[in-house]
Amino acid sequence: xxxxxxxxxxxxxxxxxxxxxxxxxxxxxxxxxxxxxxxxxxxxxxxxxxxxxxxxxxxxxxxxxxxxxxxxxxxxxxxxxxxxxxxxxxxxxxxxxxxxxxxxxxxxxxxxxxxxxxxxxxxxxxxxxxxxxxxxxxxxxxxxxxxxxxxxxxxxxxxxxxxxxxxxxxxxxxxxxxxxxxxxxxxxxxxxxxxxxxxxxxxxxxxxxxxxxxxxxxxxxxxxxxxxxxxxxxxxxxxxxxxxxxxxxxxxxxxxxxxxxxxxxxxxxxxxxxxxxxxxxxxxxxxxxxxxxxxxxxxxxxxxxxxxxxxxxxxxxxxxxxxxxxxxxxxxxxxxxxxxxxxxxxxxxxxxxxxxxxxxxxxxxxxxxxxxxxxxxxxxxxxxxxxxxxxxxxxxxxxxxxxxxxxx
Amino acid sequence: xxxxxxxxxxxxxxxxxxxxxxxxxxxxxxxxxxxxxxxxxxxxxxxxxxxxxxxxxxxxxxxxxxxxxxxxxxxxxxxxxxxxxxxxxxxxxxxxxxxx
Numbered sequence: 001x002x003x004x005x006x007x008x009x010x011x012x013x014x015x016x017x018x019x020x021x022x023x024x025x026x027x028x029x030x031x032x033x034x035x036x037x038x039x040x041x042x043x044x045x046x047x048x049x050x051x052x053x054x055x056x057x058x059x060x061x062x063x064x065x066x067x068x069x070x071x072x073x074x075x076x077x078x079x080x081x082x083x084x085x086x087x088x089x090x091x092x093x094x095x096x097x098x099x100x101x102x103x104x105x106x107x108x109x110x111x112x113x114x115x116x117x118x119x120x121x122x123x124x125x126x127x128x129x130x131x132x133x134x135x136x137x138x139x140x141x142x143x144x145x146x147x148x149x150x151x152x153x154x155x156x157x158x159x160x161x162x163x164x165x166x167x168x169x170x171x172x173x174x175x176x177x178x179x180x181x182x183x184x185x186x187x188x189x190x191x192x193x194x195x196x197x198x199x200x201x202x203x204x205x206x207x208x209x210x211x212x213x214x215x216x217x218x219x220x221x222x223x224x225x226x227x228x229x230x231x232x233x234x235x236x237x238x239x240x241x242x243x244x245x246x247x248x249x250x251x252x253x254x255x256x257x258x259x260x261x262x263x264x265x266x267x268x269x270x271x272x273x274x275x276x277x278x279x280x281x282x283x284x285x286x287x288x289x290x291x292x293x294x295x296x297x298x299x300x301x302x303x304x305x306x307x308x309x310x311x312x313x314x315x316x317x318x319x320x321x322x323x324x325x326x327x328x329x330x331x332x333x334x335x336x337x338x339x340x341x342x343x344x345x346x347x348x349x350x351x352x353x354x355x356x357x358x359x360x361x362x363x364x365x366x367x368x369x370x371x372x373x374x375x376x377x378x379x380x381x382x383x384x385x386x387x388x389x390x391x392x393x394x395x396x397x398x399x400x401x402x403x404x405x406x407x408x
Numbered sequence: 409x410x411x412x413x414x415x416x417x418x419x420x421x422x423x424x425x426x427x428x429x430x431x432x433x434x435x436x437x438x439x440x441x442x443x444x445x446x447x448x449x450x451x452x453x454x455x456x457x458x459x460x461x462x463x464x465x466x467x468x469x470x471x472x473x474x475x476x477x478x479x480x481x482x483x484x485x486x487x488x489x490x491x492x493x494x495x496x497x498x499x500x501x502x503x504x505x506x507x508x
Contacts, residue, residue: 025502026426026495033494041490084464085455093460330459340458368486371454383457 042310045367062396064379095142100390106172110400161207164220171226202266218284272321275342276328279349312361314342347395431496442481450478
């Protein structure tokens with residue numbers, strides 16, 4: 001009796017001790033493995049900086065993304081399919097994909113003049129087609145539906161979103177090579193933009209009814225600046241007033257970053273600083289006031305740029321200025337608040353201001369979470385779309401147009 | 409002999425979670441599921457990450473779910489599978505280490 005009792009006690013204790021030891025050893029092994037792997041796995045996704053960055057010529061990664069776009073723009077069926085995927089969600093993306101690609105083509109043509117015969121006809125095709133669509137279907141074709149829910153305040157009714165980006169497309173085209181047909185069209189659009197901006201106390205024109213966007217107005221400023229370079233006009237005094245007005249009325253006090261959207265009078269500040277606006281705004285403002293633009297970039301980098309385990313990403317809103325996820329921010333990744341829109345445009349900001357360290361980290365994130373697919377020398381990012389890929393391309397080739405215009 | 413082989417495979421597969429073989433089994437399982445997702449072409453559907461419809465039909469939630477599945481198993485492949493493999497190696501070394 002006593003012998004059997006001894007066995008019944010000893011065996012379970014022995015088993016449970018063994019199991020407990022194994023579980024503890026297993027947990028410690030997992031912990032040690034995680035401590036080794038998680039801080040170091042970014043190495044697998046690192047590109048050599050030469051892949052995406054070069055002072056001259058076109059970096060290999062950019063060339064592959066460009067090949068994908070060039071093949072799409074010569075294949076109307078595939079292009080229509082890709083644009084259709086975006087238009088069901090946001091008609092703006094259809095428009096912006098065109099603009100970013102044209103801006104990228106302009107820079108590529110300056111980087112590699114042998115590409116001119118290839119890219120100039122495509123730039124012209126995109127610009128002409130975009131202007132035709134705007135004329136035939138109206139500006140609402142490229143705007144989100146809420147543009148029609150209330151009346152625009154400014155007359156004539158126009159959207160700075162379209163005017164600025166179309167003007168910048170024509171301006172970039174003309175920097176690469178003069179095209180007389182665009183000279184008058186650009187001058188008309190520049191006059192319209194400046195006249196409308198002058199009507200507002202904050203020197204900003206509306207993109208949507210009673211909504212002025214920093215993104216659109218800074219793109220417009222860049223287009224006006226390039227038209228000065230091309231046509232010998234001088235809006236220097238206007239640029240100075242714009243910057244000084246922005247510093248006085250459009251700066252969020254805690255972060256020192258520009259607000260993303262505001263009403264026509266600048267009295268109602270609608271959206272605080274946003275990653276989906278500030279990076280591109282800083283890029284465009286670099287043509288107007290480099291020091292101010294660089295300060296905005298550095299503040300954005302501090303407030304919105306993040307690093308985790310060797311990967312770079314951006315949140316959409318700085319602490320204390322939170323908003324809600326929308327088409328600009330893209331979906332927000334839980335726990336780390338990564339915004340696809342903000343992170344994508346951060347490539348443009350980092351490339352403009354030569355922030356190689358952050359750019360390297362951003363490219364790691366792109367290789368990790370962009371789901372790249374490379375086939376026959378063409379590269380696309382499955383988690384992105386045409387506009388996202390065009391922004392990536394632009395970030396890898398930008399520079400020559402700004403350099404030529406600013407002379408720096 | 410064939411029966412013995414499959415029996416051994418089955419025994420190996422039933423290894424406890426907290427064991428080197430258990431970790432390797434999980435790594436193999438996750439890799440296999442990811443491989444199926446990848447070969448099925450689900451990578452294309454990850455456009456949901458940028459808020460873009462994978463097919464052009466905004467109501468096509470099924471494709472979005474497939475894209476999410478790819479994203480989840482890709483994340484597991486990149487983040488968890490190597491940890492399981494490293495943990496199995498560490499476990500094996502530690503288990504045979506005197507005093508552990």
